[in-house]
Amino acid sequence: MSSPSSPPAKTFQGWVAHDATSPLTFTTFSPKPFTDIDVEIAVSHCGICGTDIHTLRSGWAPTDYPCVVGHEIVGTVERVGSGVATLASSTESRKIRVGDRVGIGAQSMSCLRPDCEACADSQESYCPRMTGTYNGRYSDKSKSYGGFATHWRGPAHFVFRIPDALPSAEAAPLLCGGVTVFAPLHKYGAGPGKTVGIVGIGGLGHMGILFARALGADRVVAISRSSSKRTDALQGLGADAFIATDEDKGWGRQHSRSLDIIISTVSGPGMPFGTYLRLLKRNGTFVQVGAPEDALPPLKAFSLIQNGVKVTGSNIGSPDDIRAMLQLAAEKRVLPWIQKRPMADINAALVDMHAGKARFRYVLQNGDAQAKL
Incomplete structure (x- = not known):
């Protein structure tokens, strides 16, 4: 685990798409610059969502390649920005600390301005300046990259502690x-x-x-x-x-x-x-x-x-929706039906997902297979 005081990594490793037709390649990419409101996690699991396939093939609109998809992310916090504890959303029950098991969904930022009707109403997913967890741009014009990777970095406002009652693999698909x-x-x-x-x-x-x-x-x-x-x-x-x-x-x-x-x-x-x-x-x-x-x-x-x-x-849920959903899922044992696949098996898993073979959700997991690459 990296020390909170050590310099942030300049590059991560992940499964990168360079165009709409080629297989993903395991290589380096440059995440957003680390700021005082960010956290950095080691990714353990990431679900495959239909949005991933649409984005990889530029189905809805031209994708901003190179791109790392994946927005049903679960992992362990390795770094916390110095300003995270003072965020308006950081009540004691929501504070993010090094070592916490957390998740990230399909949104990684909004404007969070008090004059934004959506953000002021805690409906950040409808903010006109919403940044997706991947294939988006932050206010500093840096790109957002997703969870088909070893690490993820982004604003703590859109990072959620996973209840102990939810296994990581089953929690991942809940996030989107x-x-x-x-x-x-x-x-x-x-x-x-x-x-x-x-x-x-x-x-x-x-x-x-x-x-x-x-x-x-x-x-x-x-x-x-x-x-x-x-x-x-x-x-x-x-x-x-x-x-x-x-x-x-x-x-x-x-x-x-x-x-x-x-x-x-x-x-x-x-x-x-x-x-x-x-x-x-x-x-x-x-x-x-x-x-x-x-x-x-x-x-x-x-x-x-x-x-x-x-x-x-209805769009993806707001941060408040995600917290309420995770709490209900933990209390009622709402566990998606999943099939685990090694992260290194991503290209085959995407083919199977597109063919409708998942029953009913594939979840990629980092581990020995990934470490050997």
Whole structure:
């Protein structure tokens, strides 16, 4: 472990993308300059998120190569900036110290200005000056780099202590995928007396079922195109019902006006958007969290008008959302279904992830295989 008084490292080692088509290469890169509000961690685990694949191939927009992705990071603090203890967010329960086990999600900075409506409301993930954990730029124009690496460095405001009850590998996917579904479930009241539908039973969707149950929803309905994940959803994850939209005839009519909230983790031109809205009760809410590269299908006005439903979206959660989610996950033992892969196996793991082989989330771990490189 490096001493807090020793000079910060000028370079880190990680799995670097240099373009949209070549495999990642294990090499050095230059992290942001270490400042008094930063921390530095030794990465032990990092989940693979769909965002990683979109970014690596410049799917949403041109990526700022070279790039190190990975924003479901867990590791041990090795360095703490001199100003971290005096940050406004550093109450005793939130203080970060050398040796702490911590996590970082998809955001590593926002403007944090009192005149910023989002930051002032503790909704930093909606700040117009948000910096992503990777493929972003800080105010000094230095690049942000992610967790497919041996170390990570960034602002302490977006670093979170991991509760003792959560294993590191299982905690990693919670930091992006978990909070992405937890935040809208919590915001729109997915608790006792409410019925919840989760569209897409994959990396995000399976955590949506787990959190809807943990929040106390009366009924959770898993929705997928085929029945291939029916057993997982009902017997493993705890859903109360399952709808296979490509197989169950008349499912829109049969389940009409039965759900208060729908969380959609998927999208595509053929998505039965209007029929999903038919499942909502009066004044129900449809929340889109999945962000594929293609557009949502068209929607007829009467799908909204006839039942007064709301269609909205939700970004990654705020720091307060992440803390609340971690606390609930620790109390209720919300553990994502993961498969561990060596960090050195990253290129093969990305191929498998893109092919839909994960059940339901891959988590990379540093260890002997990495040390030999």
